[in-house]
Amino acid sequence: MASYTFLVMSDSHGDRHVVEDIKQHYQGKVTALFHNGDSELPSTDPIWSGIEVVRGNCDYDNGYEDTNVRHFGEVTLVQTHGHLQGINFGWQRLDLLAQSEDADVCLYGHLHRADAWKNGKTVFVNPGSVLQPRGEVQEKLYALVGVDDDKISVDFYSLNHQLYPSLSKVFER
Numbered sequence: 001m002a003s004y005t006f007l008v009m010s011d012s013h014g015d016r017h018v019v020e021d022i023k024q025h026y027q028g029k030v031t032a033l034f035h036n037g038d039s040e041l042p043s044t045d046p047i048w049s050g051i052e053v054v055r056g057n058c059d060y061d062n063g064y065e066d067t068n069v070r071h072f073g074e075v076t077l078v079q080t081h082g083h084l085q086g087i088n089f090g091w092q093r094l095d096l097l098a099q100s101e102d103a104d105v106c107l108y109g110h111l112h113r114a115d116a117w118k119n120g121k122t123v124f125v126n127p128g129s130v131l132q133p134r135g136e137v138q139e140k141l142y143a144l145v146g147v148d149d150d151k152i153s154v155d156f157y158s159l160n161h162q163l164y165p166s167l168s169k170v171f172e173r
């Protein structure tokens with residue numbers, strides 16, 4: 001059985017230390033690491049070695065891509081910040097992006113709200129913000145996404161690497 005684990009963080013807004021800390025904690029222990037944008041760091045920063053990263057609305061560095069598509073075996077992930085799909089106003093365009101890539105997992109950010117939900121075959125994951133959480137959950141969070149042959153699990157963690165259990169979700173594939 002193929003099994004993958006993805007570390008996902010977003011919206012660090014200039015806090016390089018938190019990105020470095022999460023990278024140190026997970027690099028080599030997960031299949032891949034993702035940062036969904038608004039790092040406000042240079043695209044040439046060596047911190048991005050080993051982290052998949054896209055451009056957020058607060059990233060003015062032209063070295064970032066808007067969208068990143070990665071394949072791990074039979075698993076397809078699409079990663080984008082979300083502002084270009086207008087996610088403040090609805091999910092249709094983000095869903096169209098996921099459909100166009102036949103994505104199993106769609107990673108986004110921008111809203112600073114930890115969330116995981118499924119539409120069609122795609123599980124959408126916002127890891128929240130590691131700097132400025134918004135909404136009901138006032139905790140700085142990141143996410144671990146586990147994918148195997150029959151399910152996709154999403155768990156959120158606080159910055160001391162402790163599970164934030166009330167947000168965990170499991171989806172059938």
Ligand SMILES: [Mn+2]
Binds near residue numbers: 011
């Ligand atoms: Mn942001």
